[in-house]
Amino acid sequence: MRLLALDEKALALGLKRHQGLAEAKAMCPQLDAVAADAAADLRFLEALADWCSRYTPLAARDGTDGLFLDITGCSHLFGGEENLLSDLIFRLEAMGLAVGGAISHAPGLSWAAARYRMHQPLESRIIRPDTAGAVLSPLPVSALRLEAETVPLLMKAGLRTIGDLMCLPRAPLARRFGSHLIKRLDQALGREDEPISPRLPVAGLSLERRLAEPVAREEDLLFMAGELSRGLAPMLEERGLGGRLFELSLFRVDGAVFHVHAGSSRPLRDPARMEALFAGRFTALQDDIDAGYGFETLRLSVSHAEPLESRQMDLARPSRSTEGLADFIDQASARFGAGCLMMPVTRESHLPERASAFVHAQEVLSAADHAMRSSQPYRPARPIRLFRYPERVEAVAEVPEGPPVQFRWRRILHRVVKAEGPERIAGEWWLDGEEALTRDYFRIEDEAGRRYWLFREGLYDREPGVPRWFLHGLFA
C-alpha cells in the first residue's frame, strides 16, 4: 500500500507521494492513513461543482482536483472579480479545504496560475489578457497540462520554463514534441478557444434569492418557492414561454446542494400552480431533503420551456375540465412520480397482451393533438380484464380442436354452457421466432353466467408439443 495524497503537515514531516505505507508509518508512527476512494473523491468534487453554481451556472469538473467556472457576465453580481474570487476562496477554506484560484481569459492560464501561484497575493492571480505572457513565462513547463511523457523530454532539452518555449520557433517545436504542446501553449495564452463542459445543463431562465438568515422549515421553503415563481412569471411572459420542467436548487449553509425537480404536463406560467407543484414535491420527498442548519440560497430555474400561446376563452363552454385534468395529473405526478397516472392506448399487434398498453398520462396529454389512430378491421370482442400471465387450466374438449366442455381453474370446476370461437391468433414470428405457438381463443360462458377467455396454445399434430389450455381474461 502506498501513499497517494498528503496534506501539508505530512509534507512537512518529510513524507512523499508513492511512499510505502509501512515506511511512512515507521517514520511517523501517529500517521493517520485513510484508504483511497476515487469514486467518493469524484462525488465530492461534483458536489463542490454544484455548490459553485451559486456563482455561475457554468461550473465544470476538471480532472480529479479542479473546477472550471465560466464567470463571464457574473462577476459584477459579487462586486467584481476580486471580490468573487476572495468570497469563493474564503467560503471553501471555511469548509476546511486548501484552495487555490485564479481568474483569467483562458482556462489554461487560470489552471496554471491557480496551481503555481497559489501562495501569491490575490490581486496577482487575476490576470488581464495583456499580461498573460509575463505571468506564464516564469512558470515551469508542467503548468501547461502536458502529457506525462512530454515534460521529461522538454527538461532534457533544457526547456524548463514556459518562457523558454515561447521564444522558440513553433514549427520545430511541433515537429519534435508534437502538436499537442503548441495547442496547450496557445490555449494557455488564450490564442485558441477551449470549451469547458458544464456539469449541469444551463437553464434558460432562473431566479435566485439569497437569505440573510438560513431557513429550514418546509413552509418557509415553500413560501420562498412561491416568491421565486412570482418573480419568474413576468420573465416567462415577456418571452411568451411557459415552463414544462422546473428545478429548485437549495444551497445548504454547509455546502450541500439539493435539486428538486417538478414537471408539468403543459407549459405553465401561473405562479400559484408552480408553487402547488413544489408543494406536492415536498410532500413526496419528505425525509430526502435534510435541512440541517438551514438553506441560505434558493434558486428556481426553468429547465425546459415551451411557447405558451394565449388562448381565447370559449364563451359557450368554459374549457375548465381539460385544465383541471392537467392540473390533477401534475399534482399526482409531483406526489407519486410520473408513472402514477396512466392512460390506455391500443397498439398494432395481434397478440392481446401487446395490443394494449398503458402510457404515462402526461405524455398522452401533451401528444394528444397529433395522435394518429388507425381504424382496426373487425375483430371479436376482447375481455375487460386480462391476466398478465395466463393461468393454466385443465380443460376437457369433445373434439381436440373444439371448445372445451368443462375446465378446472383455481381448483374449481366450471361447466361450459356457451362457447364462441375459435379465434386463431398466430404468433408474431418477426418478434418471437418461427417456433412461436398458435393460440386458439374461445369465449366461454359457464353455468353461473361468468364469461371467460380461454385459449389453447399449440395445434394438435401440426405444432410441436402437446397443446395446453390457459385462461387469459375475464369478460364483463
Added chain:
Amino acid sequence: MAEAALAQGKLLSLRETIARMEGKPLHRLEPVPDSAVGRPGDVSVAVVNHDRIAFGIEALDAALGGGLVRSGMAEIRSGSLRDSGASTGLALSVAAFVMTRQEPQQGRAVFFVGEPSVCRETGELLAEGLEDHGLALDRLVYARPRKLDEALWLAEAALSSRAFAVVVLEIAGNPARFGLSESRRLSLKARDSDCLLLLLRQGGREEAGSTIFRLEASPASSGLHLLPDGTPLRGTIGSAAFSLAIEKVSASASPLPSQGIVLEWNAHERLFTCPSDALPAFCPEPRPANPGAGLPLPADRSDRPQTLGAVLAFDRAS
C-alpha cells in the same frame, strides 16, 4: 296572504337544504304537497328530476328513486373475487353510460383507481376490451397506487379537480382503513364536486358507509347475438348481462325489490336494456354420459394428469 306565501317559500327552501344535506333527491319542479310528507310511497317515479339519470329500466329506476345520481358516492360490490368480471363490467358500464348521457358537452373524463391485489388476482384492465365495452380511451385515466392511503388521496384529489365525471375507486374486501369516516369524507367531496364516485368493492362483505345506494353485482347468463333480420343466433354469447341485488338505497321511495334485477349492457348503443323475454332460455344440448369410443380424447376428464408447481404461458418474456 303574502306572509303565508313567504313562509311557504322559506319552508320549501329549508326542506330543500335538509334534503341536500341528507343526500335525498330534490324534486324541484313539483314540490311535494304537505299531505304527502311522511308517506314515502306516494312519491311517484315520474317526478321530473334533474339530479338523476334514468337507467331506462323501470324496476331499477323505481328502486333507486329515479335512477342514477349525478353526484355522490355509490357502491358496487361483488361477493367474491371470481365475480369481479361482473362488478368491474357493471362499474365500467355505468361510467360509459354517464359519459354518454352527460358529458358530450362538458368534456370531463373517467378516472379508474385500481387495486394491485385485485389486478393480480383477476387481471389488469385491457385497452381493447375497454374500447369494446363502450369507453372512450382518450377520456380514461387509470392509476394503480400501491397503498390504500394513496388511492384515497388520488380519489380525493381527482374529485376536487372537477375534471372527472366518474371516479371509480376499486378496493379489495373490507379494509380496516376504509371506514365510516373515510366513506363520509369521500361522499361529501363527491357531492360537492358534482362527480359520481363509484366505490367498487371486490370480494367484500356488506359494510355500512355513506353511499347513496349499494348494489351487489353478480354474473348472469348473457343473451344471444341477433342476426340482421332480428332472429337470435343459437349458442352465441351476446351483450354482457349482470344480475343486480339492491342492498341499500339511502333515500328510498319504494320498497327494495326482493329479487335481483337482470340487465344487459349494450356497448354499441351505450344503453342498459332488459333481457328480452321473447327469447327462449338457452339450454345446452344434452350430452351422452359416456361419449363412446369414437372420439380421440375422452370428454369426461382431462387429457393428462395434473402438473405440479406453477406453469405459466409465454416461455420467453414478451
